[in-house]
Amino acid sequence: MHKLIETNGLTYYYRKGTKDEVKALDSVNMAVYKGEMLSITGQNGSGKSTLARHFNALLKPGQGSILIKGLSTANKDSIPEIRKIIGMVFQNPDNQLVSSIVEEDIAFGPENLGLPQAEIIDRVDWALETLNLEDLRREPPHNLSEGQKQQVAIAGVLAMKPECIVLDEPTAHLDPRGRREVLESAIRLNREEGITIVLLTHFMSEVVHCDRMLVMEGGAVKMDGSPEKVFRQSAEIKSAGLDFPVASQVAEGLRREGFKIKPDIVRTEELIDCLCQLKS
Numbered sequence: 624m625h626k627l628i629e630t631n632g633l634t635y636y637y638r639k640g641t642k643d644e645v646k647a648l649d650s651v652n653m654a655v656y657k658g659e660m661l662s663i664t665g666q667n668g669s670g671k672s673t674l675a676r677h678f679n680a681l682l683k684p685g686q687g688s689i690l691i692k693g694l695s696t697a698n699k700d701s702i703p704e705i706r707k708i709i710g711m712v713f714q715n716p717d718n719q720l721v722s723s724i725v726e727e728d729i730a731f732g733p734e735n736l737g738l739p740q741a742e743i744i745d746r747v748d749w750a751l752e753t754l755n756l757e758d759l760r761r762e763p764p765h766n767l768s769e770g771q772k773q774q775v776a777i778a779g780v781l782a783m784k785p786e787c788i789v790l791d792e793p794t795a796h797l798d799p800r801g802r803r804e805v806l807e808s809a810i811r812l813n814r815e816e817g818i819t820i821v822l823l824t825h826f827m828s829e830v831v832h833c834d835r836m837l838v839m840e841g842g843a844v845k846m847d848g849s850p851e852k853v854f855r856q857s858a859e860i861k862s863a864g865l866d867f868p869v870a871s872q873v874a875e876g877l878r879r880e881g882f883k884i885k886p887d888i889v890r891t892e893e894l895i896d897c898l899c900q901l902k903s
């Protein structure tokens with residue numbers, strides 16, 4: 624598969640050379656493949672955000688390298704191109720909303736790309752429609768719920784037509800409904816629009832909907848694989864300080880009670896299917 628992002632020995636220090644130096648990334652070798660939906664999880668301080676900030680050159684490698692479609696973030700001339708390829712969405716939408724009306728906010732990115740007016744209008748309409756935000760287009764962002772604001776922030780990034788959208792804990796401040804809607808948007812952008820998604824999250828309920836997951840610990844990638852494969856390694860999951868998905872926990876409990884539940888269940892829908900088969 625085609626690699627969109629590739630790191631080699633990527634190492635990063637905050638406050639390098641001072642007594643407070645922190646090695647936040649330690650020889651990270653990882654890749655993001657075009658078209659996939661990848662989650663990155665791991666305890667607080669494990670290095671997820673530091674890694675993600677390298678994806679669009681917000682941070683430059685201390686040692687090692689990172690290539691975005693073959694372009695090095697260490698080369699200043701490549702940065703505008705890299706930022707067209709990779710869009711970023713952060714935890715707090717308030718920091719990303721800049722205009723007083725939703726549609727102007729979404730137009731902000733395409734305007735900065737210097738696109739013709741007709742193209743900007745098309746992209747704003749498309750982004751509003753894709754994220755089901757048409758009814759909110761003339762609202763001031765400060766009137767919206769946190770979940771709606773996060774959808775507007777995603778629409779703003781989408782309107783730049785990036786190949787990949789990196790979301791750094793986009794649901795951390797949202798209620799269950801807001802979380803579900805943002806996750807559904809990310810899945811839709813991946814499945815229907817073909818956009819590569821990288822989702823940083825602490826929620827296993829989000830991780831299980833991704834094609835692949837990375838687990839970070841102490842600035843390094845400790846596990847890499849499909850959720851089914853990764854959650855099979857229970858000792859490592861516990862040592863990384865992670866939870867198991869609810870469906871895996873329930874399946875395990877049922878197995879202990881003698882129910883014949885197939886291995887590697889991570890999603891609730893699969894567990895329901897499995898129980899329905901036992902019943903019939």
Ligand SMILES: Nc1ncnc2c1ncn2[C@@H]1O[C@H](COP(=O)(O)OP(=O)(O)OP(=O)(O)O)[C@@H](O)[C@H]1O
Binds near residue numbers: 638645647668
């Ligand atoms: N601006 C900064 N200055 C100094 N140290 C930092 C800075 N940002 C992060 N760190 C340190 O770098 C390490 C990795 O932090 P990072 O924010 O990448 O982790 P994270 O996995 O995103 O955590 P969280 O789940 O809390 O968002 C931690 O030890 C953190 O304290």
Ligand SMILES: [Mg+2]
Binds near residue numbers: 672673791
């Ligand atoms: Mg973080």
